[in-house]
Amino acid sequence: MKNNRSYRPSGLAFSCFLTLLLLSFTAVTYAQSGKSFKTIVLDAGHGGKDPGARGKFSNEKDITLAVVLKLGRLLRDSMPQLKVVYTRNTDVFIDLKERGPIGNRASGDFFLSVHVNSTAGRRERIQTGTRTVGKGRRKRKVPVYKTIIHRETATSGTETYVLGLTRNSEKERAIGEYGENVAEEPGLLDKNDPMTAVLIAQYSQAFLGRSVNFAGKVQANYASNGRNNLGVKQMSLQVLANSTMPGVLTEIGFINNPDEEEYLNTQEGQQNIAMCLYKAIQAYKYDIEKGK
Numbered sequence: 104m105k106n107n108r109s110y111r112p113s114g115l116a117f118s119c120f121l122t123l124l125l126l127s128f129t130a131v132t133y134a135q136s137g138k139s140f141k142t143i144v145l146d147a148g149h150g151g152k153d154p155g156a157r158g159k160f161s162n163e164k165d166i167t168l169a170v171v172l173k174l175g176r177l178l179r180d181s182m183p184q185l186k187v188v189y190t191r192n193t194d195v196f197i198d199l200k201e202r203g204p205i206g207n208r209a210s211g212d213f214f215l216s217v218h219v220n221s222t223a224g225r226r227e228r229i230q231t232g233t234r235t236v237g238k239g240r241r242k243r244k245v246p247v248y249k250t251i252i253h254r255e256t257a258t259s260g261t262e263t264y265v266l267g268l269t270r271n272s273e274k275e276r277a278i279g280e281y282g283e284n285v286a287e288e289p290g291l292l293d294k295n296d297p298m299t300a301v302l303i304a305q306y307s308q309a310f311l312g313r314s315v316n317f318a319g320k321v322q323a324n325y326a327s328n329g330r331n332n333l334g335v336k337q338m339s340l341q342v343l344a345n346s347t348m349p350g351v352l353t354e355i356g357f358i359n360n361p362d363e364e365e366y367l368n369t370q371e372g373q374q375n376i377a378m379c380l381y382k383a384i385q386a387y388k389y390d391i392e393k394g395k
């Protein structure tokens with residue numbers, strides 16, 4: 104007992120010293136990683152056997168690749184000091200689970216995933232005619248219906264997602280905004296799995312601030328380019344959760360809106376979108392290097 108008492112203060116002092124050492128070490132590594140922005144990971148959504156959302160004449164996978172390659176060219180020409188890593192730069196299928204790790208292995212500092220939006224399609228029941236049922240005095244005509252699905256939408260614009268738990272109320276609000284259901288990207292984490300909450304909490308603590316900063320810049324650039332701004336939102340996206348760096352998933356327009364499908368398939372439209380993303384990267388790099 105006596106020995107314990109006399110040793111305790113020094114033991115305590117020693118463990119305090121260790122904790123301080125550890126804290127300062129952690130602070131140093133965080134500060135360094137926070138200030139560096141050397142490598143960006145560009146992730147063109149879908150690819151190969153996975154076309155993504157389909158429009159009247161085009162597929163999501165081709166639009167995302169075209170925009171990502173244009174963005175890569177802009178970065179190579181104007182920010183040659185920034186290393187660009189692609190999860191794919193051709194029309195190949197890459198599993199969602201593999202995309203984050205590709206960036207992690209390349210020591211990426213930011214993960215930018217590009218996708219094209221779509222609404223789920225509106226179902227409408229229309230009367231196509233009548234038919235006669237029953238016999239004799241019970242004979243009568245009843246209407247005949249069929250269900251048609253309207254694939255086209257008047258919904259338009261851009262939105263950018265950061266990783267977060269998707270709550271039901273948020274989803275309802277989102278549906279309210281569009282007036283119809285927006286088709287969800289594949290690869291959502293299971294909300295009911297307790298590990299999902301832990302994973303998202305850890306990711307958020309480390310990366311949410313920087314991800315939201317970037318997402319805000321992306322949306323501001325789209326808006327000043329005349330695009331409809333649907334805002335920054337949270338979703339439990341696996342592709343972001345699998346990467347150990349800040350990141351966003353940006354939806355660059357609706358493929359089942361005829362005007363936007365047209366725009367997304369023009370060289371000019373793709374170049375405008377790439378330029379919006381380029382400006383966001385440039386401004387984000389400035390913030391990171393200034394320690395904001």
Ligand SMILES: [Zn+2]
Binds near residue numbers: 163288
């Ligand atoms: Zn997609």
